Amino acid sequence: MPATTLDPYMKRDHVAGHMDVEREEKERLIGQVMADSRFGDYLYGCYECGICVAACPSARFYDFSPRRIAQAAARRDIDLMFQQMQEDIWECSQCFSCLRCPRGNNPGGVITIMREVAVKEGLHSAKDALAGYSRIIYKIMSTGTQVSPDMLQPDAFPDWGPEVKDVSENLDLWRRMLPPETMHTTTTGWKVADRTLVELYVIWLETGALDMIAQVDQGIHMILEEIMEEKLEEEGIEI
Amino acid sequence: MSDGAVSVILGKKEKFERAPDRRSEDFHERLFELEAEGELVVQRITGDFVEVPTKYGVIKKIQKANLWHHKSCGQCGHIPGYSTSIFWLMRKLGYDYIDPEDQTSCTAWNYYASATSNQAAQAAVAVRNFAAAYETGNFPLIHCGTSYGHYKEVRAELLHDGALRQQVTKVLHRLGKQLVLPEEIIHYSEWLYAVRDEISARAVRDVSGIAVTVHPACHYYKLVEGDAIFDPDVYHGQRTAAVSGLVLALGADLRSYSTFFDCCGFGFRHILVQRDFTRSFATLRKIEVMKEEADPDVVLTHDTGCVTALDKSQFAAQAHERNVGVPVMSEAQFAALAMGAHPFKVAQLHWHSTNYRPLLEKMGIDWEAAWAEFQEDAKRLKSGGQEFLTWADVDA
Numbered sequence: 364m365p366a367t368t369l370d371p372y373m374k375r376d377h378v379a380g381h382m383d384v385e386r387e388e389k390e391r392l393i394g395q396v397m398a399d400s401r402f403g404d405y406l407y408g409c410y411e412c413g414i415c416v417a418a419c420p421s422a423r424f425y426d427f428s429p430r431r432i433a434q435a436a437a438r439r440d441i442d443l444m445f446q447q448m449q450e451d452i453w454e455c456s457q458c459f460s461c462l463r464c465p466r467g468n469n470p471g472g473v474i475t476i477m478r479e480v481a482v483k484e485g486l487h488s489a490k491d492a493l494a495g496y497s498r499i500i501y502k503i504m505s506t507g508t509q510v511s512p513d514m515l516q517p518d519a520f521p522d523w524g525p526e527v528k529d530v531s532e533n534l535d536l537w538r539r540m541l542p543p544e545t546m547h548t549t550t551t552g553w554k555v556a557d558r559t560l561v562e563l564y565v566i567w568l569e570t571g572a573l574d575m576i577a578q579v580d581q582g583i584h585m586i587l588e589e590i591m592e593e594k595l596e597e598e599g600i601e602i
Numbered sequence: 603m604s605d606g607a608v609s610v611i612l613g614k615k616e617k618f619e620r621a622p623d624r625r626s627e628d629f630h631e632r633l634f635e636l637e638a639e640g641e642l643v644v645q646r647i648t649g650d651f652v653e654v655p656t657k658y659g660v661i662k663k664i665q666k667a668n669l670w671h672h673k674s675c676g677q678c679g680h681i682p683g684y685s686t687s688i689f690w691l692m693r694k695l696g697y698d699y700i701d702p703e704d705q706t707s708c709t710a711w712n713y714y715a716s717a718t719s720n721q722a723a724q725a726a727v728a729v730r731n732f733a734a735a736y737e738t739g740n741f742p743l744i745h746c747g748t749s750y751g752h753y754k755e756v757r758a759e760l761l762h763d764g765a766l767r768q769q770v771t772k773v774l775h776r777l778g779k780q781l782v783l784p785e786e787i788i789h790y791s792e793w794l795y796a797v798r799d800e801i802s803a804r805a806v807r808d809v810s811g812i813a814v815t816v817h818p819a820c821h822y823y824k825l826v827e828g829d830a831i832f833d834p835d836v837y838h839g840q841r842t843a844a845v846s847g848l849v850l851a852l853g854a855d856l857r858s859y860s861t862f863f864d865c866c867g868f869g870f871r872h873i874l875v876q877r878d879f880t881r882s883f884a885t886l887r888k889i890e891v892m893k894e895e896a897d898p899d900v901v902l903t904h905d906t907g908c909v910t911a912l913d914k915s916q917f918a919a920q921a922h923e924r925n926v927g928v929p930v931m932s933e934a935q936f937a938a939l940a941m942g943a944h945p946f947k948v949a950q951l952h953w954h955s956t957n958y959r960p961l962l963e964k965m966g967i968d969w970e971a972a973w974a975e976f977q978e979d980a981k982r983l984k985s986g987g988q989e990f991l992t993w994a995d996v997d998a
Contacts, residue, residue: 399721400721400759400763400765400766401721401759418863418864420864420865420867420869420879420883420887421869421879423883423887424879424882424883425879453871456865456867456868456869456870456872457714457715457869457870458820458821458824458865458868458869459751459820459821459824459825460820460824460863460864460865462824462825462827463824463863475713475714475717478716478717479717479719479720481717482716482717482718483720489717492871493716493718495874495875496715496716496871496874496875499711499712499715499716499874500712500716500718503675503707503709503711503712507706507707508675508678508679508706508707509675509679509707509709509711509712510675510676510678510679510680510711510906511679512679512680512682514679514680515680520914522877522881522914522917522918523914523917523918523955524914524917524955524956526952526953526954526955527955529952530680530952530953533980536980536983536984537952537953537980538682539983539989539990539991540947540976540979540980540983540990540991541682541686541950541990541991542686542689542690542947542948542991542992542993542995542996543685543686543689543701544701544990545673545701545702545703546678546682546685546686547990552673552674552675552676552677552678552679552707553673553678553703553705554703555703555704555705555706556703556704558704559703559704559705559706559734562730562777562779563706563727563730565773565776565777566723566726566727566730566773566777567723569726569772569773569776570720570722570723570726570769570773571720571722571723572718572719572720572723575718575719575720576718579718
């Protein structure tokens with residue numbers, strides 16, 4: 364297999380250390396992307412005008428182009444779309460500045476679907492991209508709020524200035540000095556009722572969102588499953 | 603590329619059909635149609651409301667009182683003065699509200715960052731929150747730009763995708779809830795815009811000498827953009843009037859800059875695990891351009907992610923001698939300060955990174971005295987004399 368493809372739109376076959384797969388497998392994966400009910404609303408061809416690229420923050424800092432995403436999808440270029448699923452999609456900022464497209468395309472939306480398929484199918488690229496992100500996933504799924512005050516630790520955010528240390532050292536006291544009663548918490552953004560958490564767990568289970576976690580991080584999946592089962596049992600809800 | 607290669611590429615293109623009108627739809631008709639068919643419940647605007655103009659001329663109604671605060675995980679998590687200021691403003695203007703415990707995050711931050719969720723899960727979380735608000739009789743007010751944009755996407759999907767509607771309804775029935783959608787999805791910034799003259803009338807600090815640049819949140823006006831406020835009197839209707847409209851009403855010196863449309867660089871995943879990207883974009887494309895072209899005393903925005911990316915990115919950039927050093931906060935914090943709020947007990951500026959003290963001095967606020975007061979309260983709490991600071995303490 365050549366290191367560089369002859370197709371000028373392709374990067375390298377072995378993208379970011381991920382092996383190529385058979386054509387049938389690519390068709391199966393991209394087929395899932397195109398079968399998503401949102402796909403038809405997100406893509407209307409491409410003028411190749413480049414406005415999306417001009418508006419895109421990621422295009423300025425990575426070898427990334429929302430236009431390439433739209434073009435690949437418009438051409439139904441299975442090889443290129445697979446390659447993008449292995450690399451490009453994780454560079455998108457999901458700001459949706461690309462919606463400035465005069466054709467009405469939504470490359471950011473196409474990427475959302477591609478990411479979902481990458482996660483659901485447990486692609487290596489998704490596992491790599493989400494390494495280091497597990498704490499957020501755990502937080503949101505187990506507590507209902509995803510940014511908690513106690514995440515602000517100086518060792519995790521040394522580049523955010525000395526105030527992070529002040530916040531961390533005074534966390535409990537400063538949280539108690541907030542006048543809204545729901546915000547005295549430190550492990551969640553605000554106080555979330557137990558019943559609400561149970562309802563959230565039912566949603567994760569019923570919609571298959573919990574199953575998606577198993578594909579990218581078995582460890583978190585096991586912990587979340589245990590927490591949810593216990594909580595649902597307490598509330599007398601059968602899974 | 604050879605002509606042959608171009609022909610091959612063009613030949614592979616699909617044909618696309620679409621409606622000629624690209625404007626985002628006025629969803630109201632479909633919403634009430636589905637209600638009439640018994641598919642969902644519409645929570646209506648009640649009591650006093652203000653009509654505001656949106657991008658394509660559809661009028662949006664903003665309910666003034668009895669609001670159910672859909673809080674933001676980021677604001678409450680690490681910029682708490684943001685939410686506190688919104689509550690404080692509502693209390694000062696005399697509007698009742700509910701600060702609920704049966705609300706979750708919209709979960710969109712995680713979704714946009716990791717995709718470890720799906721369309722049905724996201725929609726179910728949204729309508730569970732809407733149903734919780736409906737059950738109290740209070741109308742939801744969304745604090746976060748991403749929650750606001752995401753919920754509008756969810757609304758469009760639920761209105762047009764019967765299978766999704768069915769799936770979500772089934773999940774909600776398991777929770778003993780109905781499928782509820784509010785008549786309007788309202789961002790707190792729109793509420794501030796609606797009551798901007800009331801805020802201005804209650805201002806006790808002169809902010810006319812304060813130079814302000816505005817960074818509007820991408821998810822506020824780029825996602826389902828037809829719903830965002832555009833006012834002919836603000837930037838001739840060519841830019842969203844959210845935030846800027848309030849700045850003008852307060853009489854501050856609103857200044858323009860050329861990268862207004864650019865994102866802040868937050869990036870969801872990037873702010874946590876690829877911060878070099880966030881930092882570079884926030885400082886090079888936003889803060890430095892603002893400094894060069896507008897020289898602001900403060901940057902005002904209306905989304906957690908934007909405050910975070912723009913405020914926290916400036917510290918490390920100083921080491922590279924970049925032209926940075928502008929305080930960043932939400933317009934709610936700025937409005938509260940203008941109305942006399944305490945900079946620490948209400949605006950909670952000590953949670954911010956970039957130096958805000960010169961701004962406070964320019965606004966006529968003695969920050970040293972205010973900090974001493976805050977420390978006094980802290981001492982009282984530390985000694986066990988009092989467990990929590992209350993609204994009464996804040997206004998004392």
